[in-house]
Amino acid sequence: MADxxxxxxxxxxxxxxxxxxxxxxxxxxxxxxxxLYWPGxxxxxxxxxxxxxxxxxxxxxxxxxxxxxxxxxxxHYIRETx
Numbered sequence: 001m002a003d004x005x006x007x008x009x010x011x012x013x014x015x016x017x018x019x020x021x022x023x024x025x026x027x028x029x030x031x032x033x034x035x036l037y038w039p040g041x042x043x044x045x046x047x048x049x050x051x052x053x054x055x056x057x058x059x060x061x062x063x064x065x066x067x068x069x070x071x072x073x074x075x076h077y078i079r080e081t082x
Contacts, residue, residue: 023071026074029047030069033047035058035065037062038081038082040081040082041078042077043062044066044077046068048067051067
């Protein structure tokens with residue numbers, strides 16, 4: 001088996017509005033240094049040290065990421081930019 005992560009991403013279609021879901025998403029961003037992005041919107045990261053590693057084309061297409069670990073802020077930002 002090759003070294004490295006087994007998964008490179010996942011998607012959620014029609015995410016629930018339940019606060020527990022968004023708490024899990026926020027924790028995922030923190031624990032794995034992941035990037036959350038959505039069609040027609042922006043992107044969120046939990047740690048500023050992730051930003052320099054983002055592909056230039058991603059930042060050009062989606063804009064500078066918003067940095068937060070707050071689940072409610074993530075939900076609010078998605079609603080505003082979708």
